[in-house]
Amino acid sequence: MKTSEIRQRWLDYFGERGHTVVPSASLVSEDPTVMFTIAGMVPFIPYLTGLIPAPYPRATSVQKCIRTNDIEEVGKTPRHGTFFQMTGNFSFGDYFKEGAIGYAWELLTSAESSGGYGFDEKDLWVTVYKDDDEAIALWKRIAGLPDERIQRLDKDTNYWSTGHPGPAGPSSEIFFDRGPAYGADGGPATDDDRYVEIWNLVFMQYAIENVTSKTNFDIVGELPSKNIDTGLGLERVAFLKQGVENMYEIDQVRPVLDRASELSGRRYGAVHDDDVRMRVIADHVRSSLMLMSDGVTPSNEGRGYILRRLLRRSVRAMRLLGVDGPSFPELFTVSRDAMSASYPEVSQNFDRISQAAYGEEDTFLHTLESGTSILDLAVDSSKKAGKDVLAGDTAFLLHDTYGFPIDLTLEIADEAGLTVDRDAFDSLMSQQKQRAKADAKSKKSHVADLSVYSAFRAHGETQFLGYTEMTAESRVLGLIVDGVSVTSASQGQTAEVILAETTLYAESGGQDADKGTIVGNGYELEVLDVQKPVKGLISHTVKVKRGVVSVDAGATTVVDAGYRRGARQAHSGTHVIHAALRQILGPNAHQSGSYNKAGYLRLDFSWNQALSRETLTEIEEISNNAIRDNLEVVTRELPLDEAKSLGAMALFGEKYGDVVRVVDIGGPWSRELCAGTHVSTSAEIGMINLVNESSVGSTNRRVESLVGLEAFDDLTAERAIVRELTSSLKTPREQLPSRISDLVTSLKQAEKKIKEYESRAQAQRVPELLASAQTVGSIRVVAEALNDVATADDVRTLVTTTRDRLGSEPSVVALAANVKGRPVIIVATNQAARSAGVHAGQIIRTAAGVLGGGGGGKDDIAQGGGQDVTAIPAALASVVDAVKA
Structure with a gap:
């Protein structure tokens, strides 16, 4: 049985039994504390925990998952994989233990010819939480399992919770016995590879508090609405049904x-x-x-x-x-x-x-x-x-x-x-x-406890009216201060405000949040940020500028019209640049991320090499021609499948519902799924001014652009610079490039000559340094401080030149200087000194320590530095002492 068939049988079975078939969510998790979707139930957590009312009483899915915490074990065991597929069936206050156990047993043991998986009942074992007598009785009655194939285990394996106060409950797991060739008798409790866990049923029925660990918490009562969360490992069932040894040998791998x-x-x-x-x-x-x-x-x-x-x-x-x-x-x-x-x-x-x-x-x-x-x-x-x-x-x-x-x-x-x-x-x-x-x-630790939003989300979704209105009447549903729900907030406080309706755009889809105010009878709020902490709920972070705002108070949202205009220009400009990129580079140049706010946008796209100046100019020209042509911008709400059939591009990593918003600029020239705010015609964008192109990885590039008035202001500033240059250099504008090129060439020639003069001047100091050499034991030592040295490289040149001029007898050269306010010391030894046991790397650590710093290098040359320039004489003395030792 192919893995794709196992997957489809699951969806068909539960779909035929009244479960809403939910497509797999993206591997990119919506949870800000988790990078990836790590379990099949993750997309349903808001419904299971009561944070968001479930849109259906029962659901089923085959969820793509990624886990990399055991990456080093991949390939070594039969079941460790980074990507896996978790099939699940979920009940939100609908059926409970009896229904979940009945469905699981029927699907597993029904014949393949009737749509089941065809497992032999004698090969299946179950584990239950040790105190869950109800589940044990159901397994006996529904599945007819004997006592010896039902094992009671403790909380560490058979009890589920989020690790926080809230819903929890016992679980029951179904195992397949691969037979004595794979290990010892004794059932799943042996924790042996012989028994493969294929299905986990979580009975979410209790509320817990005082949680200190996975196994230490207080059960404080039953939940008013009990939920079911079950999951079957698709790859595990596949390797069992395909008769192979492990998940790496199934048809998909x-x-x-x-x-x-x-x-x-x-x-x-x-x-x-x-x-x-x-x-x-x-x-x-x-x-x-x-x-x-x-x-x-x-x-x-x-x-x-x-x-x-x-x-x-x-x-x-x-x-x-x-x-x-x-x-x-x-x-x-x-x-x-x-x-x-x-x-x-x-x-x-x-x-x-x-x-x-x-x-x-x-x-x-x-x-x-x-x-x-x-x-x-x-x-x-x-x-x-x-x-x-x-x-x-x-x-x-x-x-x-x-x-x-x-x-x-x-x-x-x-x-x-x-x-x-x-x-x-x-x-x-x-x-x-x-x-x-x-x-x-x-x-x-900085991520708020999202449970504070559940009571507000229970009122329904926040209505966003900002596509057509700049102000709207609403009422305050809730206030949050420091993560705690409160009844009022007063002047000077920062709070989150939850409204029934709003015209203020919440940051999403790459578009920054709106600026604006919220006003009501006796109060005024400055909007600092607008976010969607949970799906369907908009939260406004505000500073109370005047008065006191209270729950149930009337409220009027007022969008900053100038900022919104700039944001619309930037977001529509992003679509225009994306279309221009694809026109020049082809369909593989696909947007992989964006950010836009009033006056500015950046667009990341898949491409593996830098764009030439000519290409950027062409993209900019196409974009501005589209603006000049005053293309109509049309927004429509369509079913997702219909939107895709029309060629609307979905951006990778974005989450879309069954009904989506399609934004057309010039008809199909630019057609994308987008919930952002946009201009009415492309001419309203004003101007595109590409200011930067850079790498954001080996296969991604980024372009940045100013938009609208900000783009014009930047060009005005550049024009002023050009005017100043033409005046200072007394050169017509069109001749500036060649004139500046000539000046740069002249400057480089002058710098080269200066460097030659400096090198000669440094070389003239070598005889003086050679004359300062002292004999320490059998080794000649030069240890001097230098004045008027610009760089550490100059010090290094003098050190190596002096060492080479000292000849073949054992020699050590240590020179130090004040370079830009910090002490630098460099020590070099010749071969004879090293043969005598004197090494630059050892000496430099001592000298640099005197300077209050550190250093290192090789046996023949090493460099150090520190903080105290007044300690240079002492550092040089330490070099001599080190040679004596």
């Missing part, structure tokens, strides 16, 4: 594994380590494909970093299999073909996906090449020093700065007869992870 085997010439099943690498490749390529299909692009932070890590781990694994060249064109194509039956969008978006993936692989292959060069130098240096261990900080530098995998460092070091100081490397990695966790915790 195995083709990539097989292609990796073909490319490498390594047979799957022959060598354990090679098998793990092939499974890693198969998993990571599929996960990357699905992430990029949902709009994630490789970068150095957040979701993009996780994607980059998956891609680079794949490249690394291929290299360890002996494949040094590009492999993604083969692997991603195979993964696309395997996933398209369930997710047609991966084929529809494959040009964009493949461009990003291939560009990332090419970049990382170059990184590996440069990293290998750096590692080779480090290995050579270690061996020359007689060491058989490569320093852990070197391995960490390669990993952290260059993205060079530790596995490759270990491999190359081993080939050279060295080991790597893993303890030091692991310690540095641990420190980095702790910093990252602390940063994540800090960010998370």
Whole structure:
């Protein structure tokens, strides 16, 4: 049974039993504290917790999920995967335990010919929470399970909660017994790979408080409305139904594994380590494909970093299999073909996906090449020093700065007869992870408890009237101060205001929030921000400028007309530039992010090379021609499928409902799904002035533009500069470029001559320095302070020149100077001094310490610095003392 068929059987079964079939949400999580959708129930959490009233009594879905917390275990166990699909059926105050258990047992054990999964009842076990006698009785009655195949377990495995006060409840899990060949008898309680968990049923029936851990909390009563949340692991059922050993061998994953085997010439099943690498490749390529299909692009932070890590781990694994060249064109194509039956969008978006993936692989292959060069130098240096261990900080530098995998460092070091100081490397990695966790915790602590909004959301959605109105009458539904619901807020306080209706636009879709005011009888509020903390609810952050605002008070929202005009210009300008980009570069130049506010916009798009000045000029010209042509801007609300059939572009990572807003500029020339505010005709945009183009990753570029009056003001400022230059240089405007070019050439020639004069002047100081040499033991030492030295490079030149002029007898040169207010000291030794045991790197640490700083370098030359320029004489004296020692 193919994975796509298992998926469709699930949806058909529950759809026929009154469940609303809900499409999979994006892998990009809407929860600001979580990067990805990590479980099938995540999109339904607002309904399960009562934050938002459920729009249907029962639902079903097959949700795409990503988890990377166990990434190091991928390939090593039969069930660890980064991308997986979780099927779920949900009840919001409708059926409860009996219905959930009945549905699960029927679907699992019904014959394949009647739409079921055809599992043999004798192979199925269940676990329940130890005190849930009700569930045990139901399993016996509905499924006829004997006592020995029902196991009672504790809260750590069979009790669900969010980890916070609120809804919770016992769970029951269904396991498949793979047979004695896979492990010992004893059922799921043995925690053995023999028993594979395939279905988890959560009975959300209690309210809990005083939560201190996953297993320590107080049950304070039953919920007024009990919910069901169940989930079946699609990949786990697939490998059981397909008769293979693990999830990496199912029909959606195995083709990539097989292609990796073909490319490498390594047979799957022959060598354990090679098998793990092939499974890693198969998993990571599929996960990357699905992430990029949902709009994630490789970068150095957040979701993009996780994607980059998956891609680079794949490249690394291929290299360890002996494949040094590009492999993604083969692997991603195979993964696309395997996933398209369930997710047609991966084929529809494959040009964009493949461009990003291939560009990332090419970049990382170059990184590996440069990293290998750096590692080779480090290995050579270690061996020359007689060491058989490569320093852990070197391995960490390669990993952290260059993205060079530790596995490759270990491999190359081993080939050279060295080991790597893993303890030091692991310690540095641990420190980095702790910093990252602390940063994540800090960010998370600033996210408000969304439960405060549930009572307000229960009144319904906030009506946004701002598309057609600039002011609107409403009433105050609620006030929040410091995350707590209050009845009033007075002058000077900052608060959140929840209204029944508003004309103020909440930040979304790349458009910044409106500016404006909210006024009522006896009060005035300055609007600082407008957000959507939960779906369907708009919250206004305000400063109370005058009076007291109270719940149930009348309120009038007033949009700042000038700011809104600028925001409309910028948002419509974003659409125009996007259309112009695609006209010039083609359909692969797809928007991947945007931000616009009054007077300014930026647009990120998928592309892997810088745009030439000529291309930017052409894009700007097309955009301004569209403005000049006064194209009509039309907005329509249409069913999502109809909008897409008309060619309206959906932006990756954006969430869309069943009915969407389509914005046309010039008909199909620019047709996008967009909930932002827009001008009526393109002429109202005024002007587009592209001011910058830059990279935001190996496969993404960014253009920035000023819009409207701000664009005109910037051009006016440039005109003023041109006028000043023509006046100062006494040159006509059209001759300015050549005149400035001539001046720059002359300046460079002058700087070169000055440098030559300075070099001669420095060289004339060498005899004086040689004359200052003193003999310390058997070593000649020059330790002098320099005056009138501009840079550390000048000091270094004098140090090396003086050392070379001292000849072959053991010599040390230490020169120090005040460079831009800070002390700099450089020490150099010749070969004879080093043979006598005198090393520059050792000396510099002592001297720099005297200066109140630090330093480092090699045995032949080292540099240090500090804070105290008055300590230069003492630092030089410490050099002499170090040579004496």
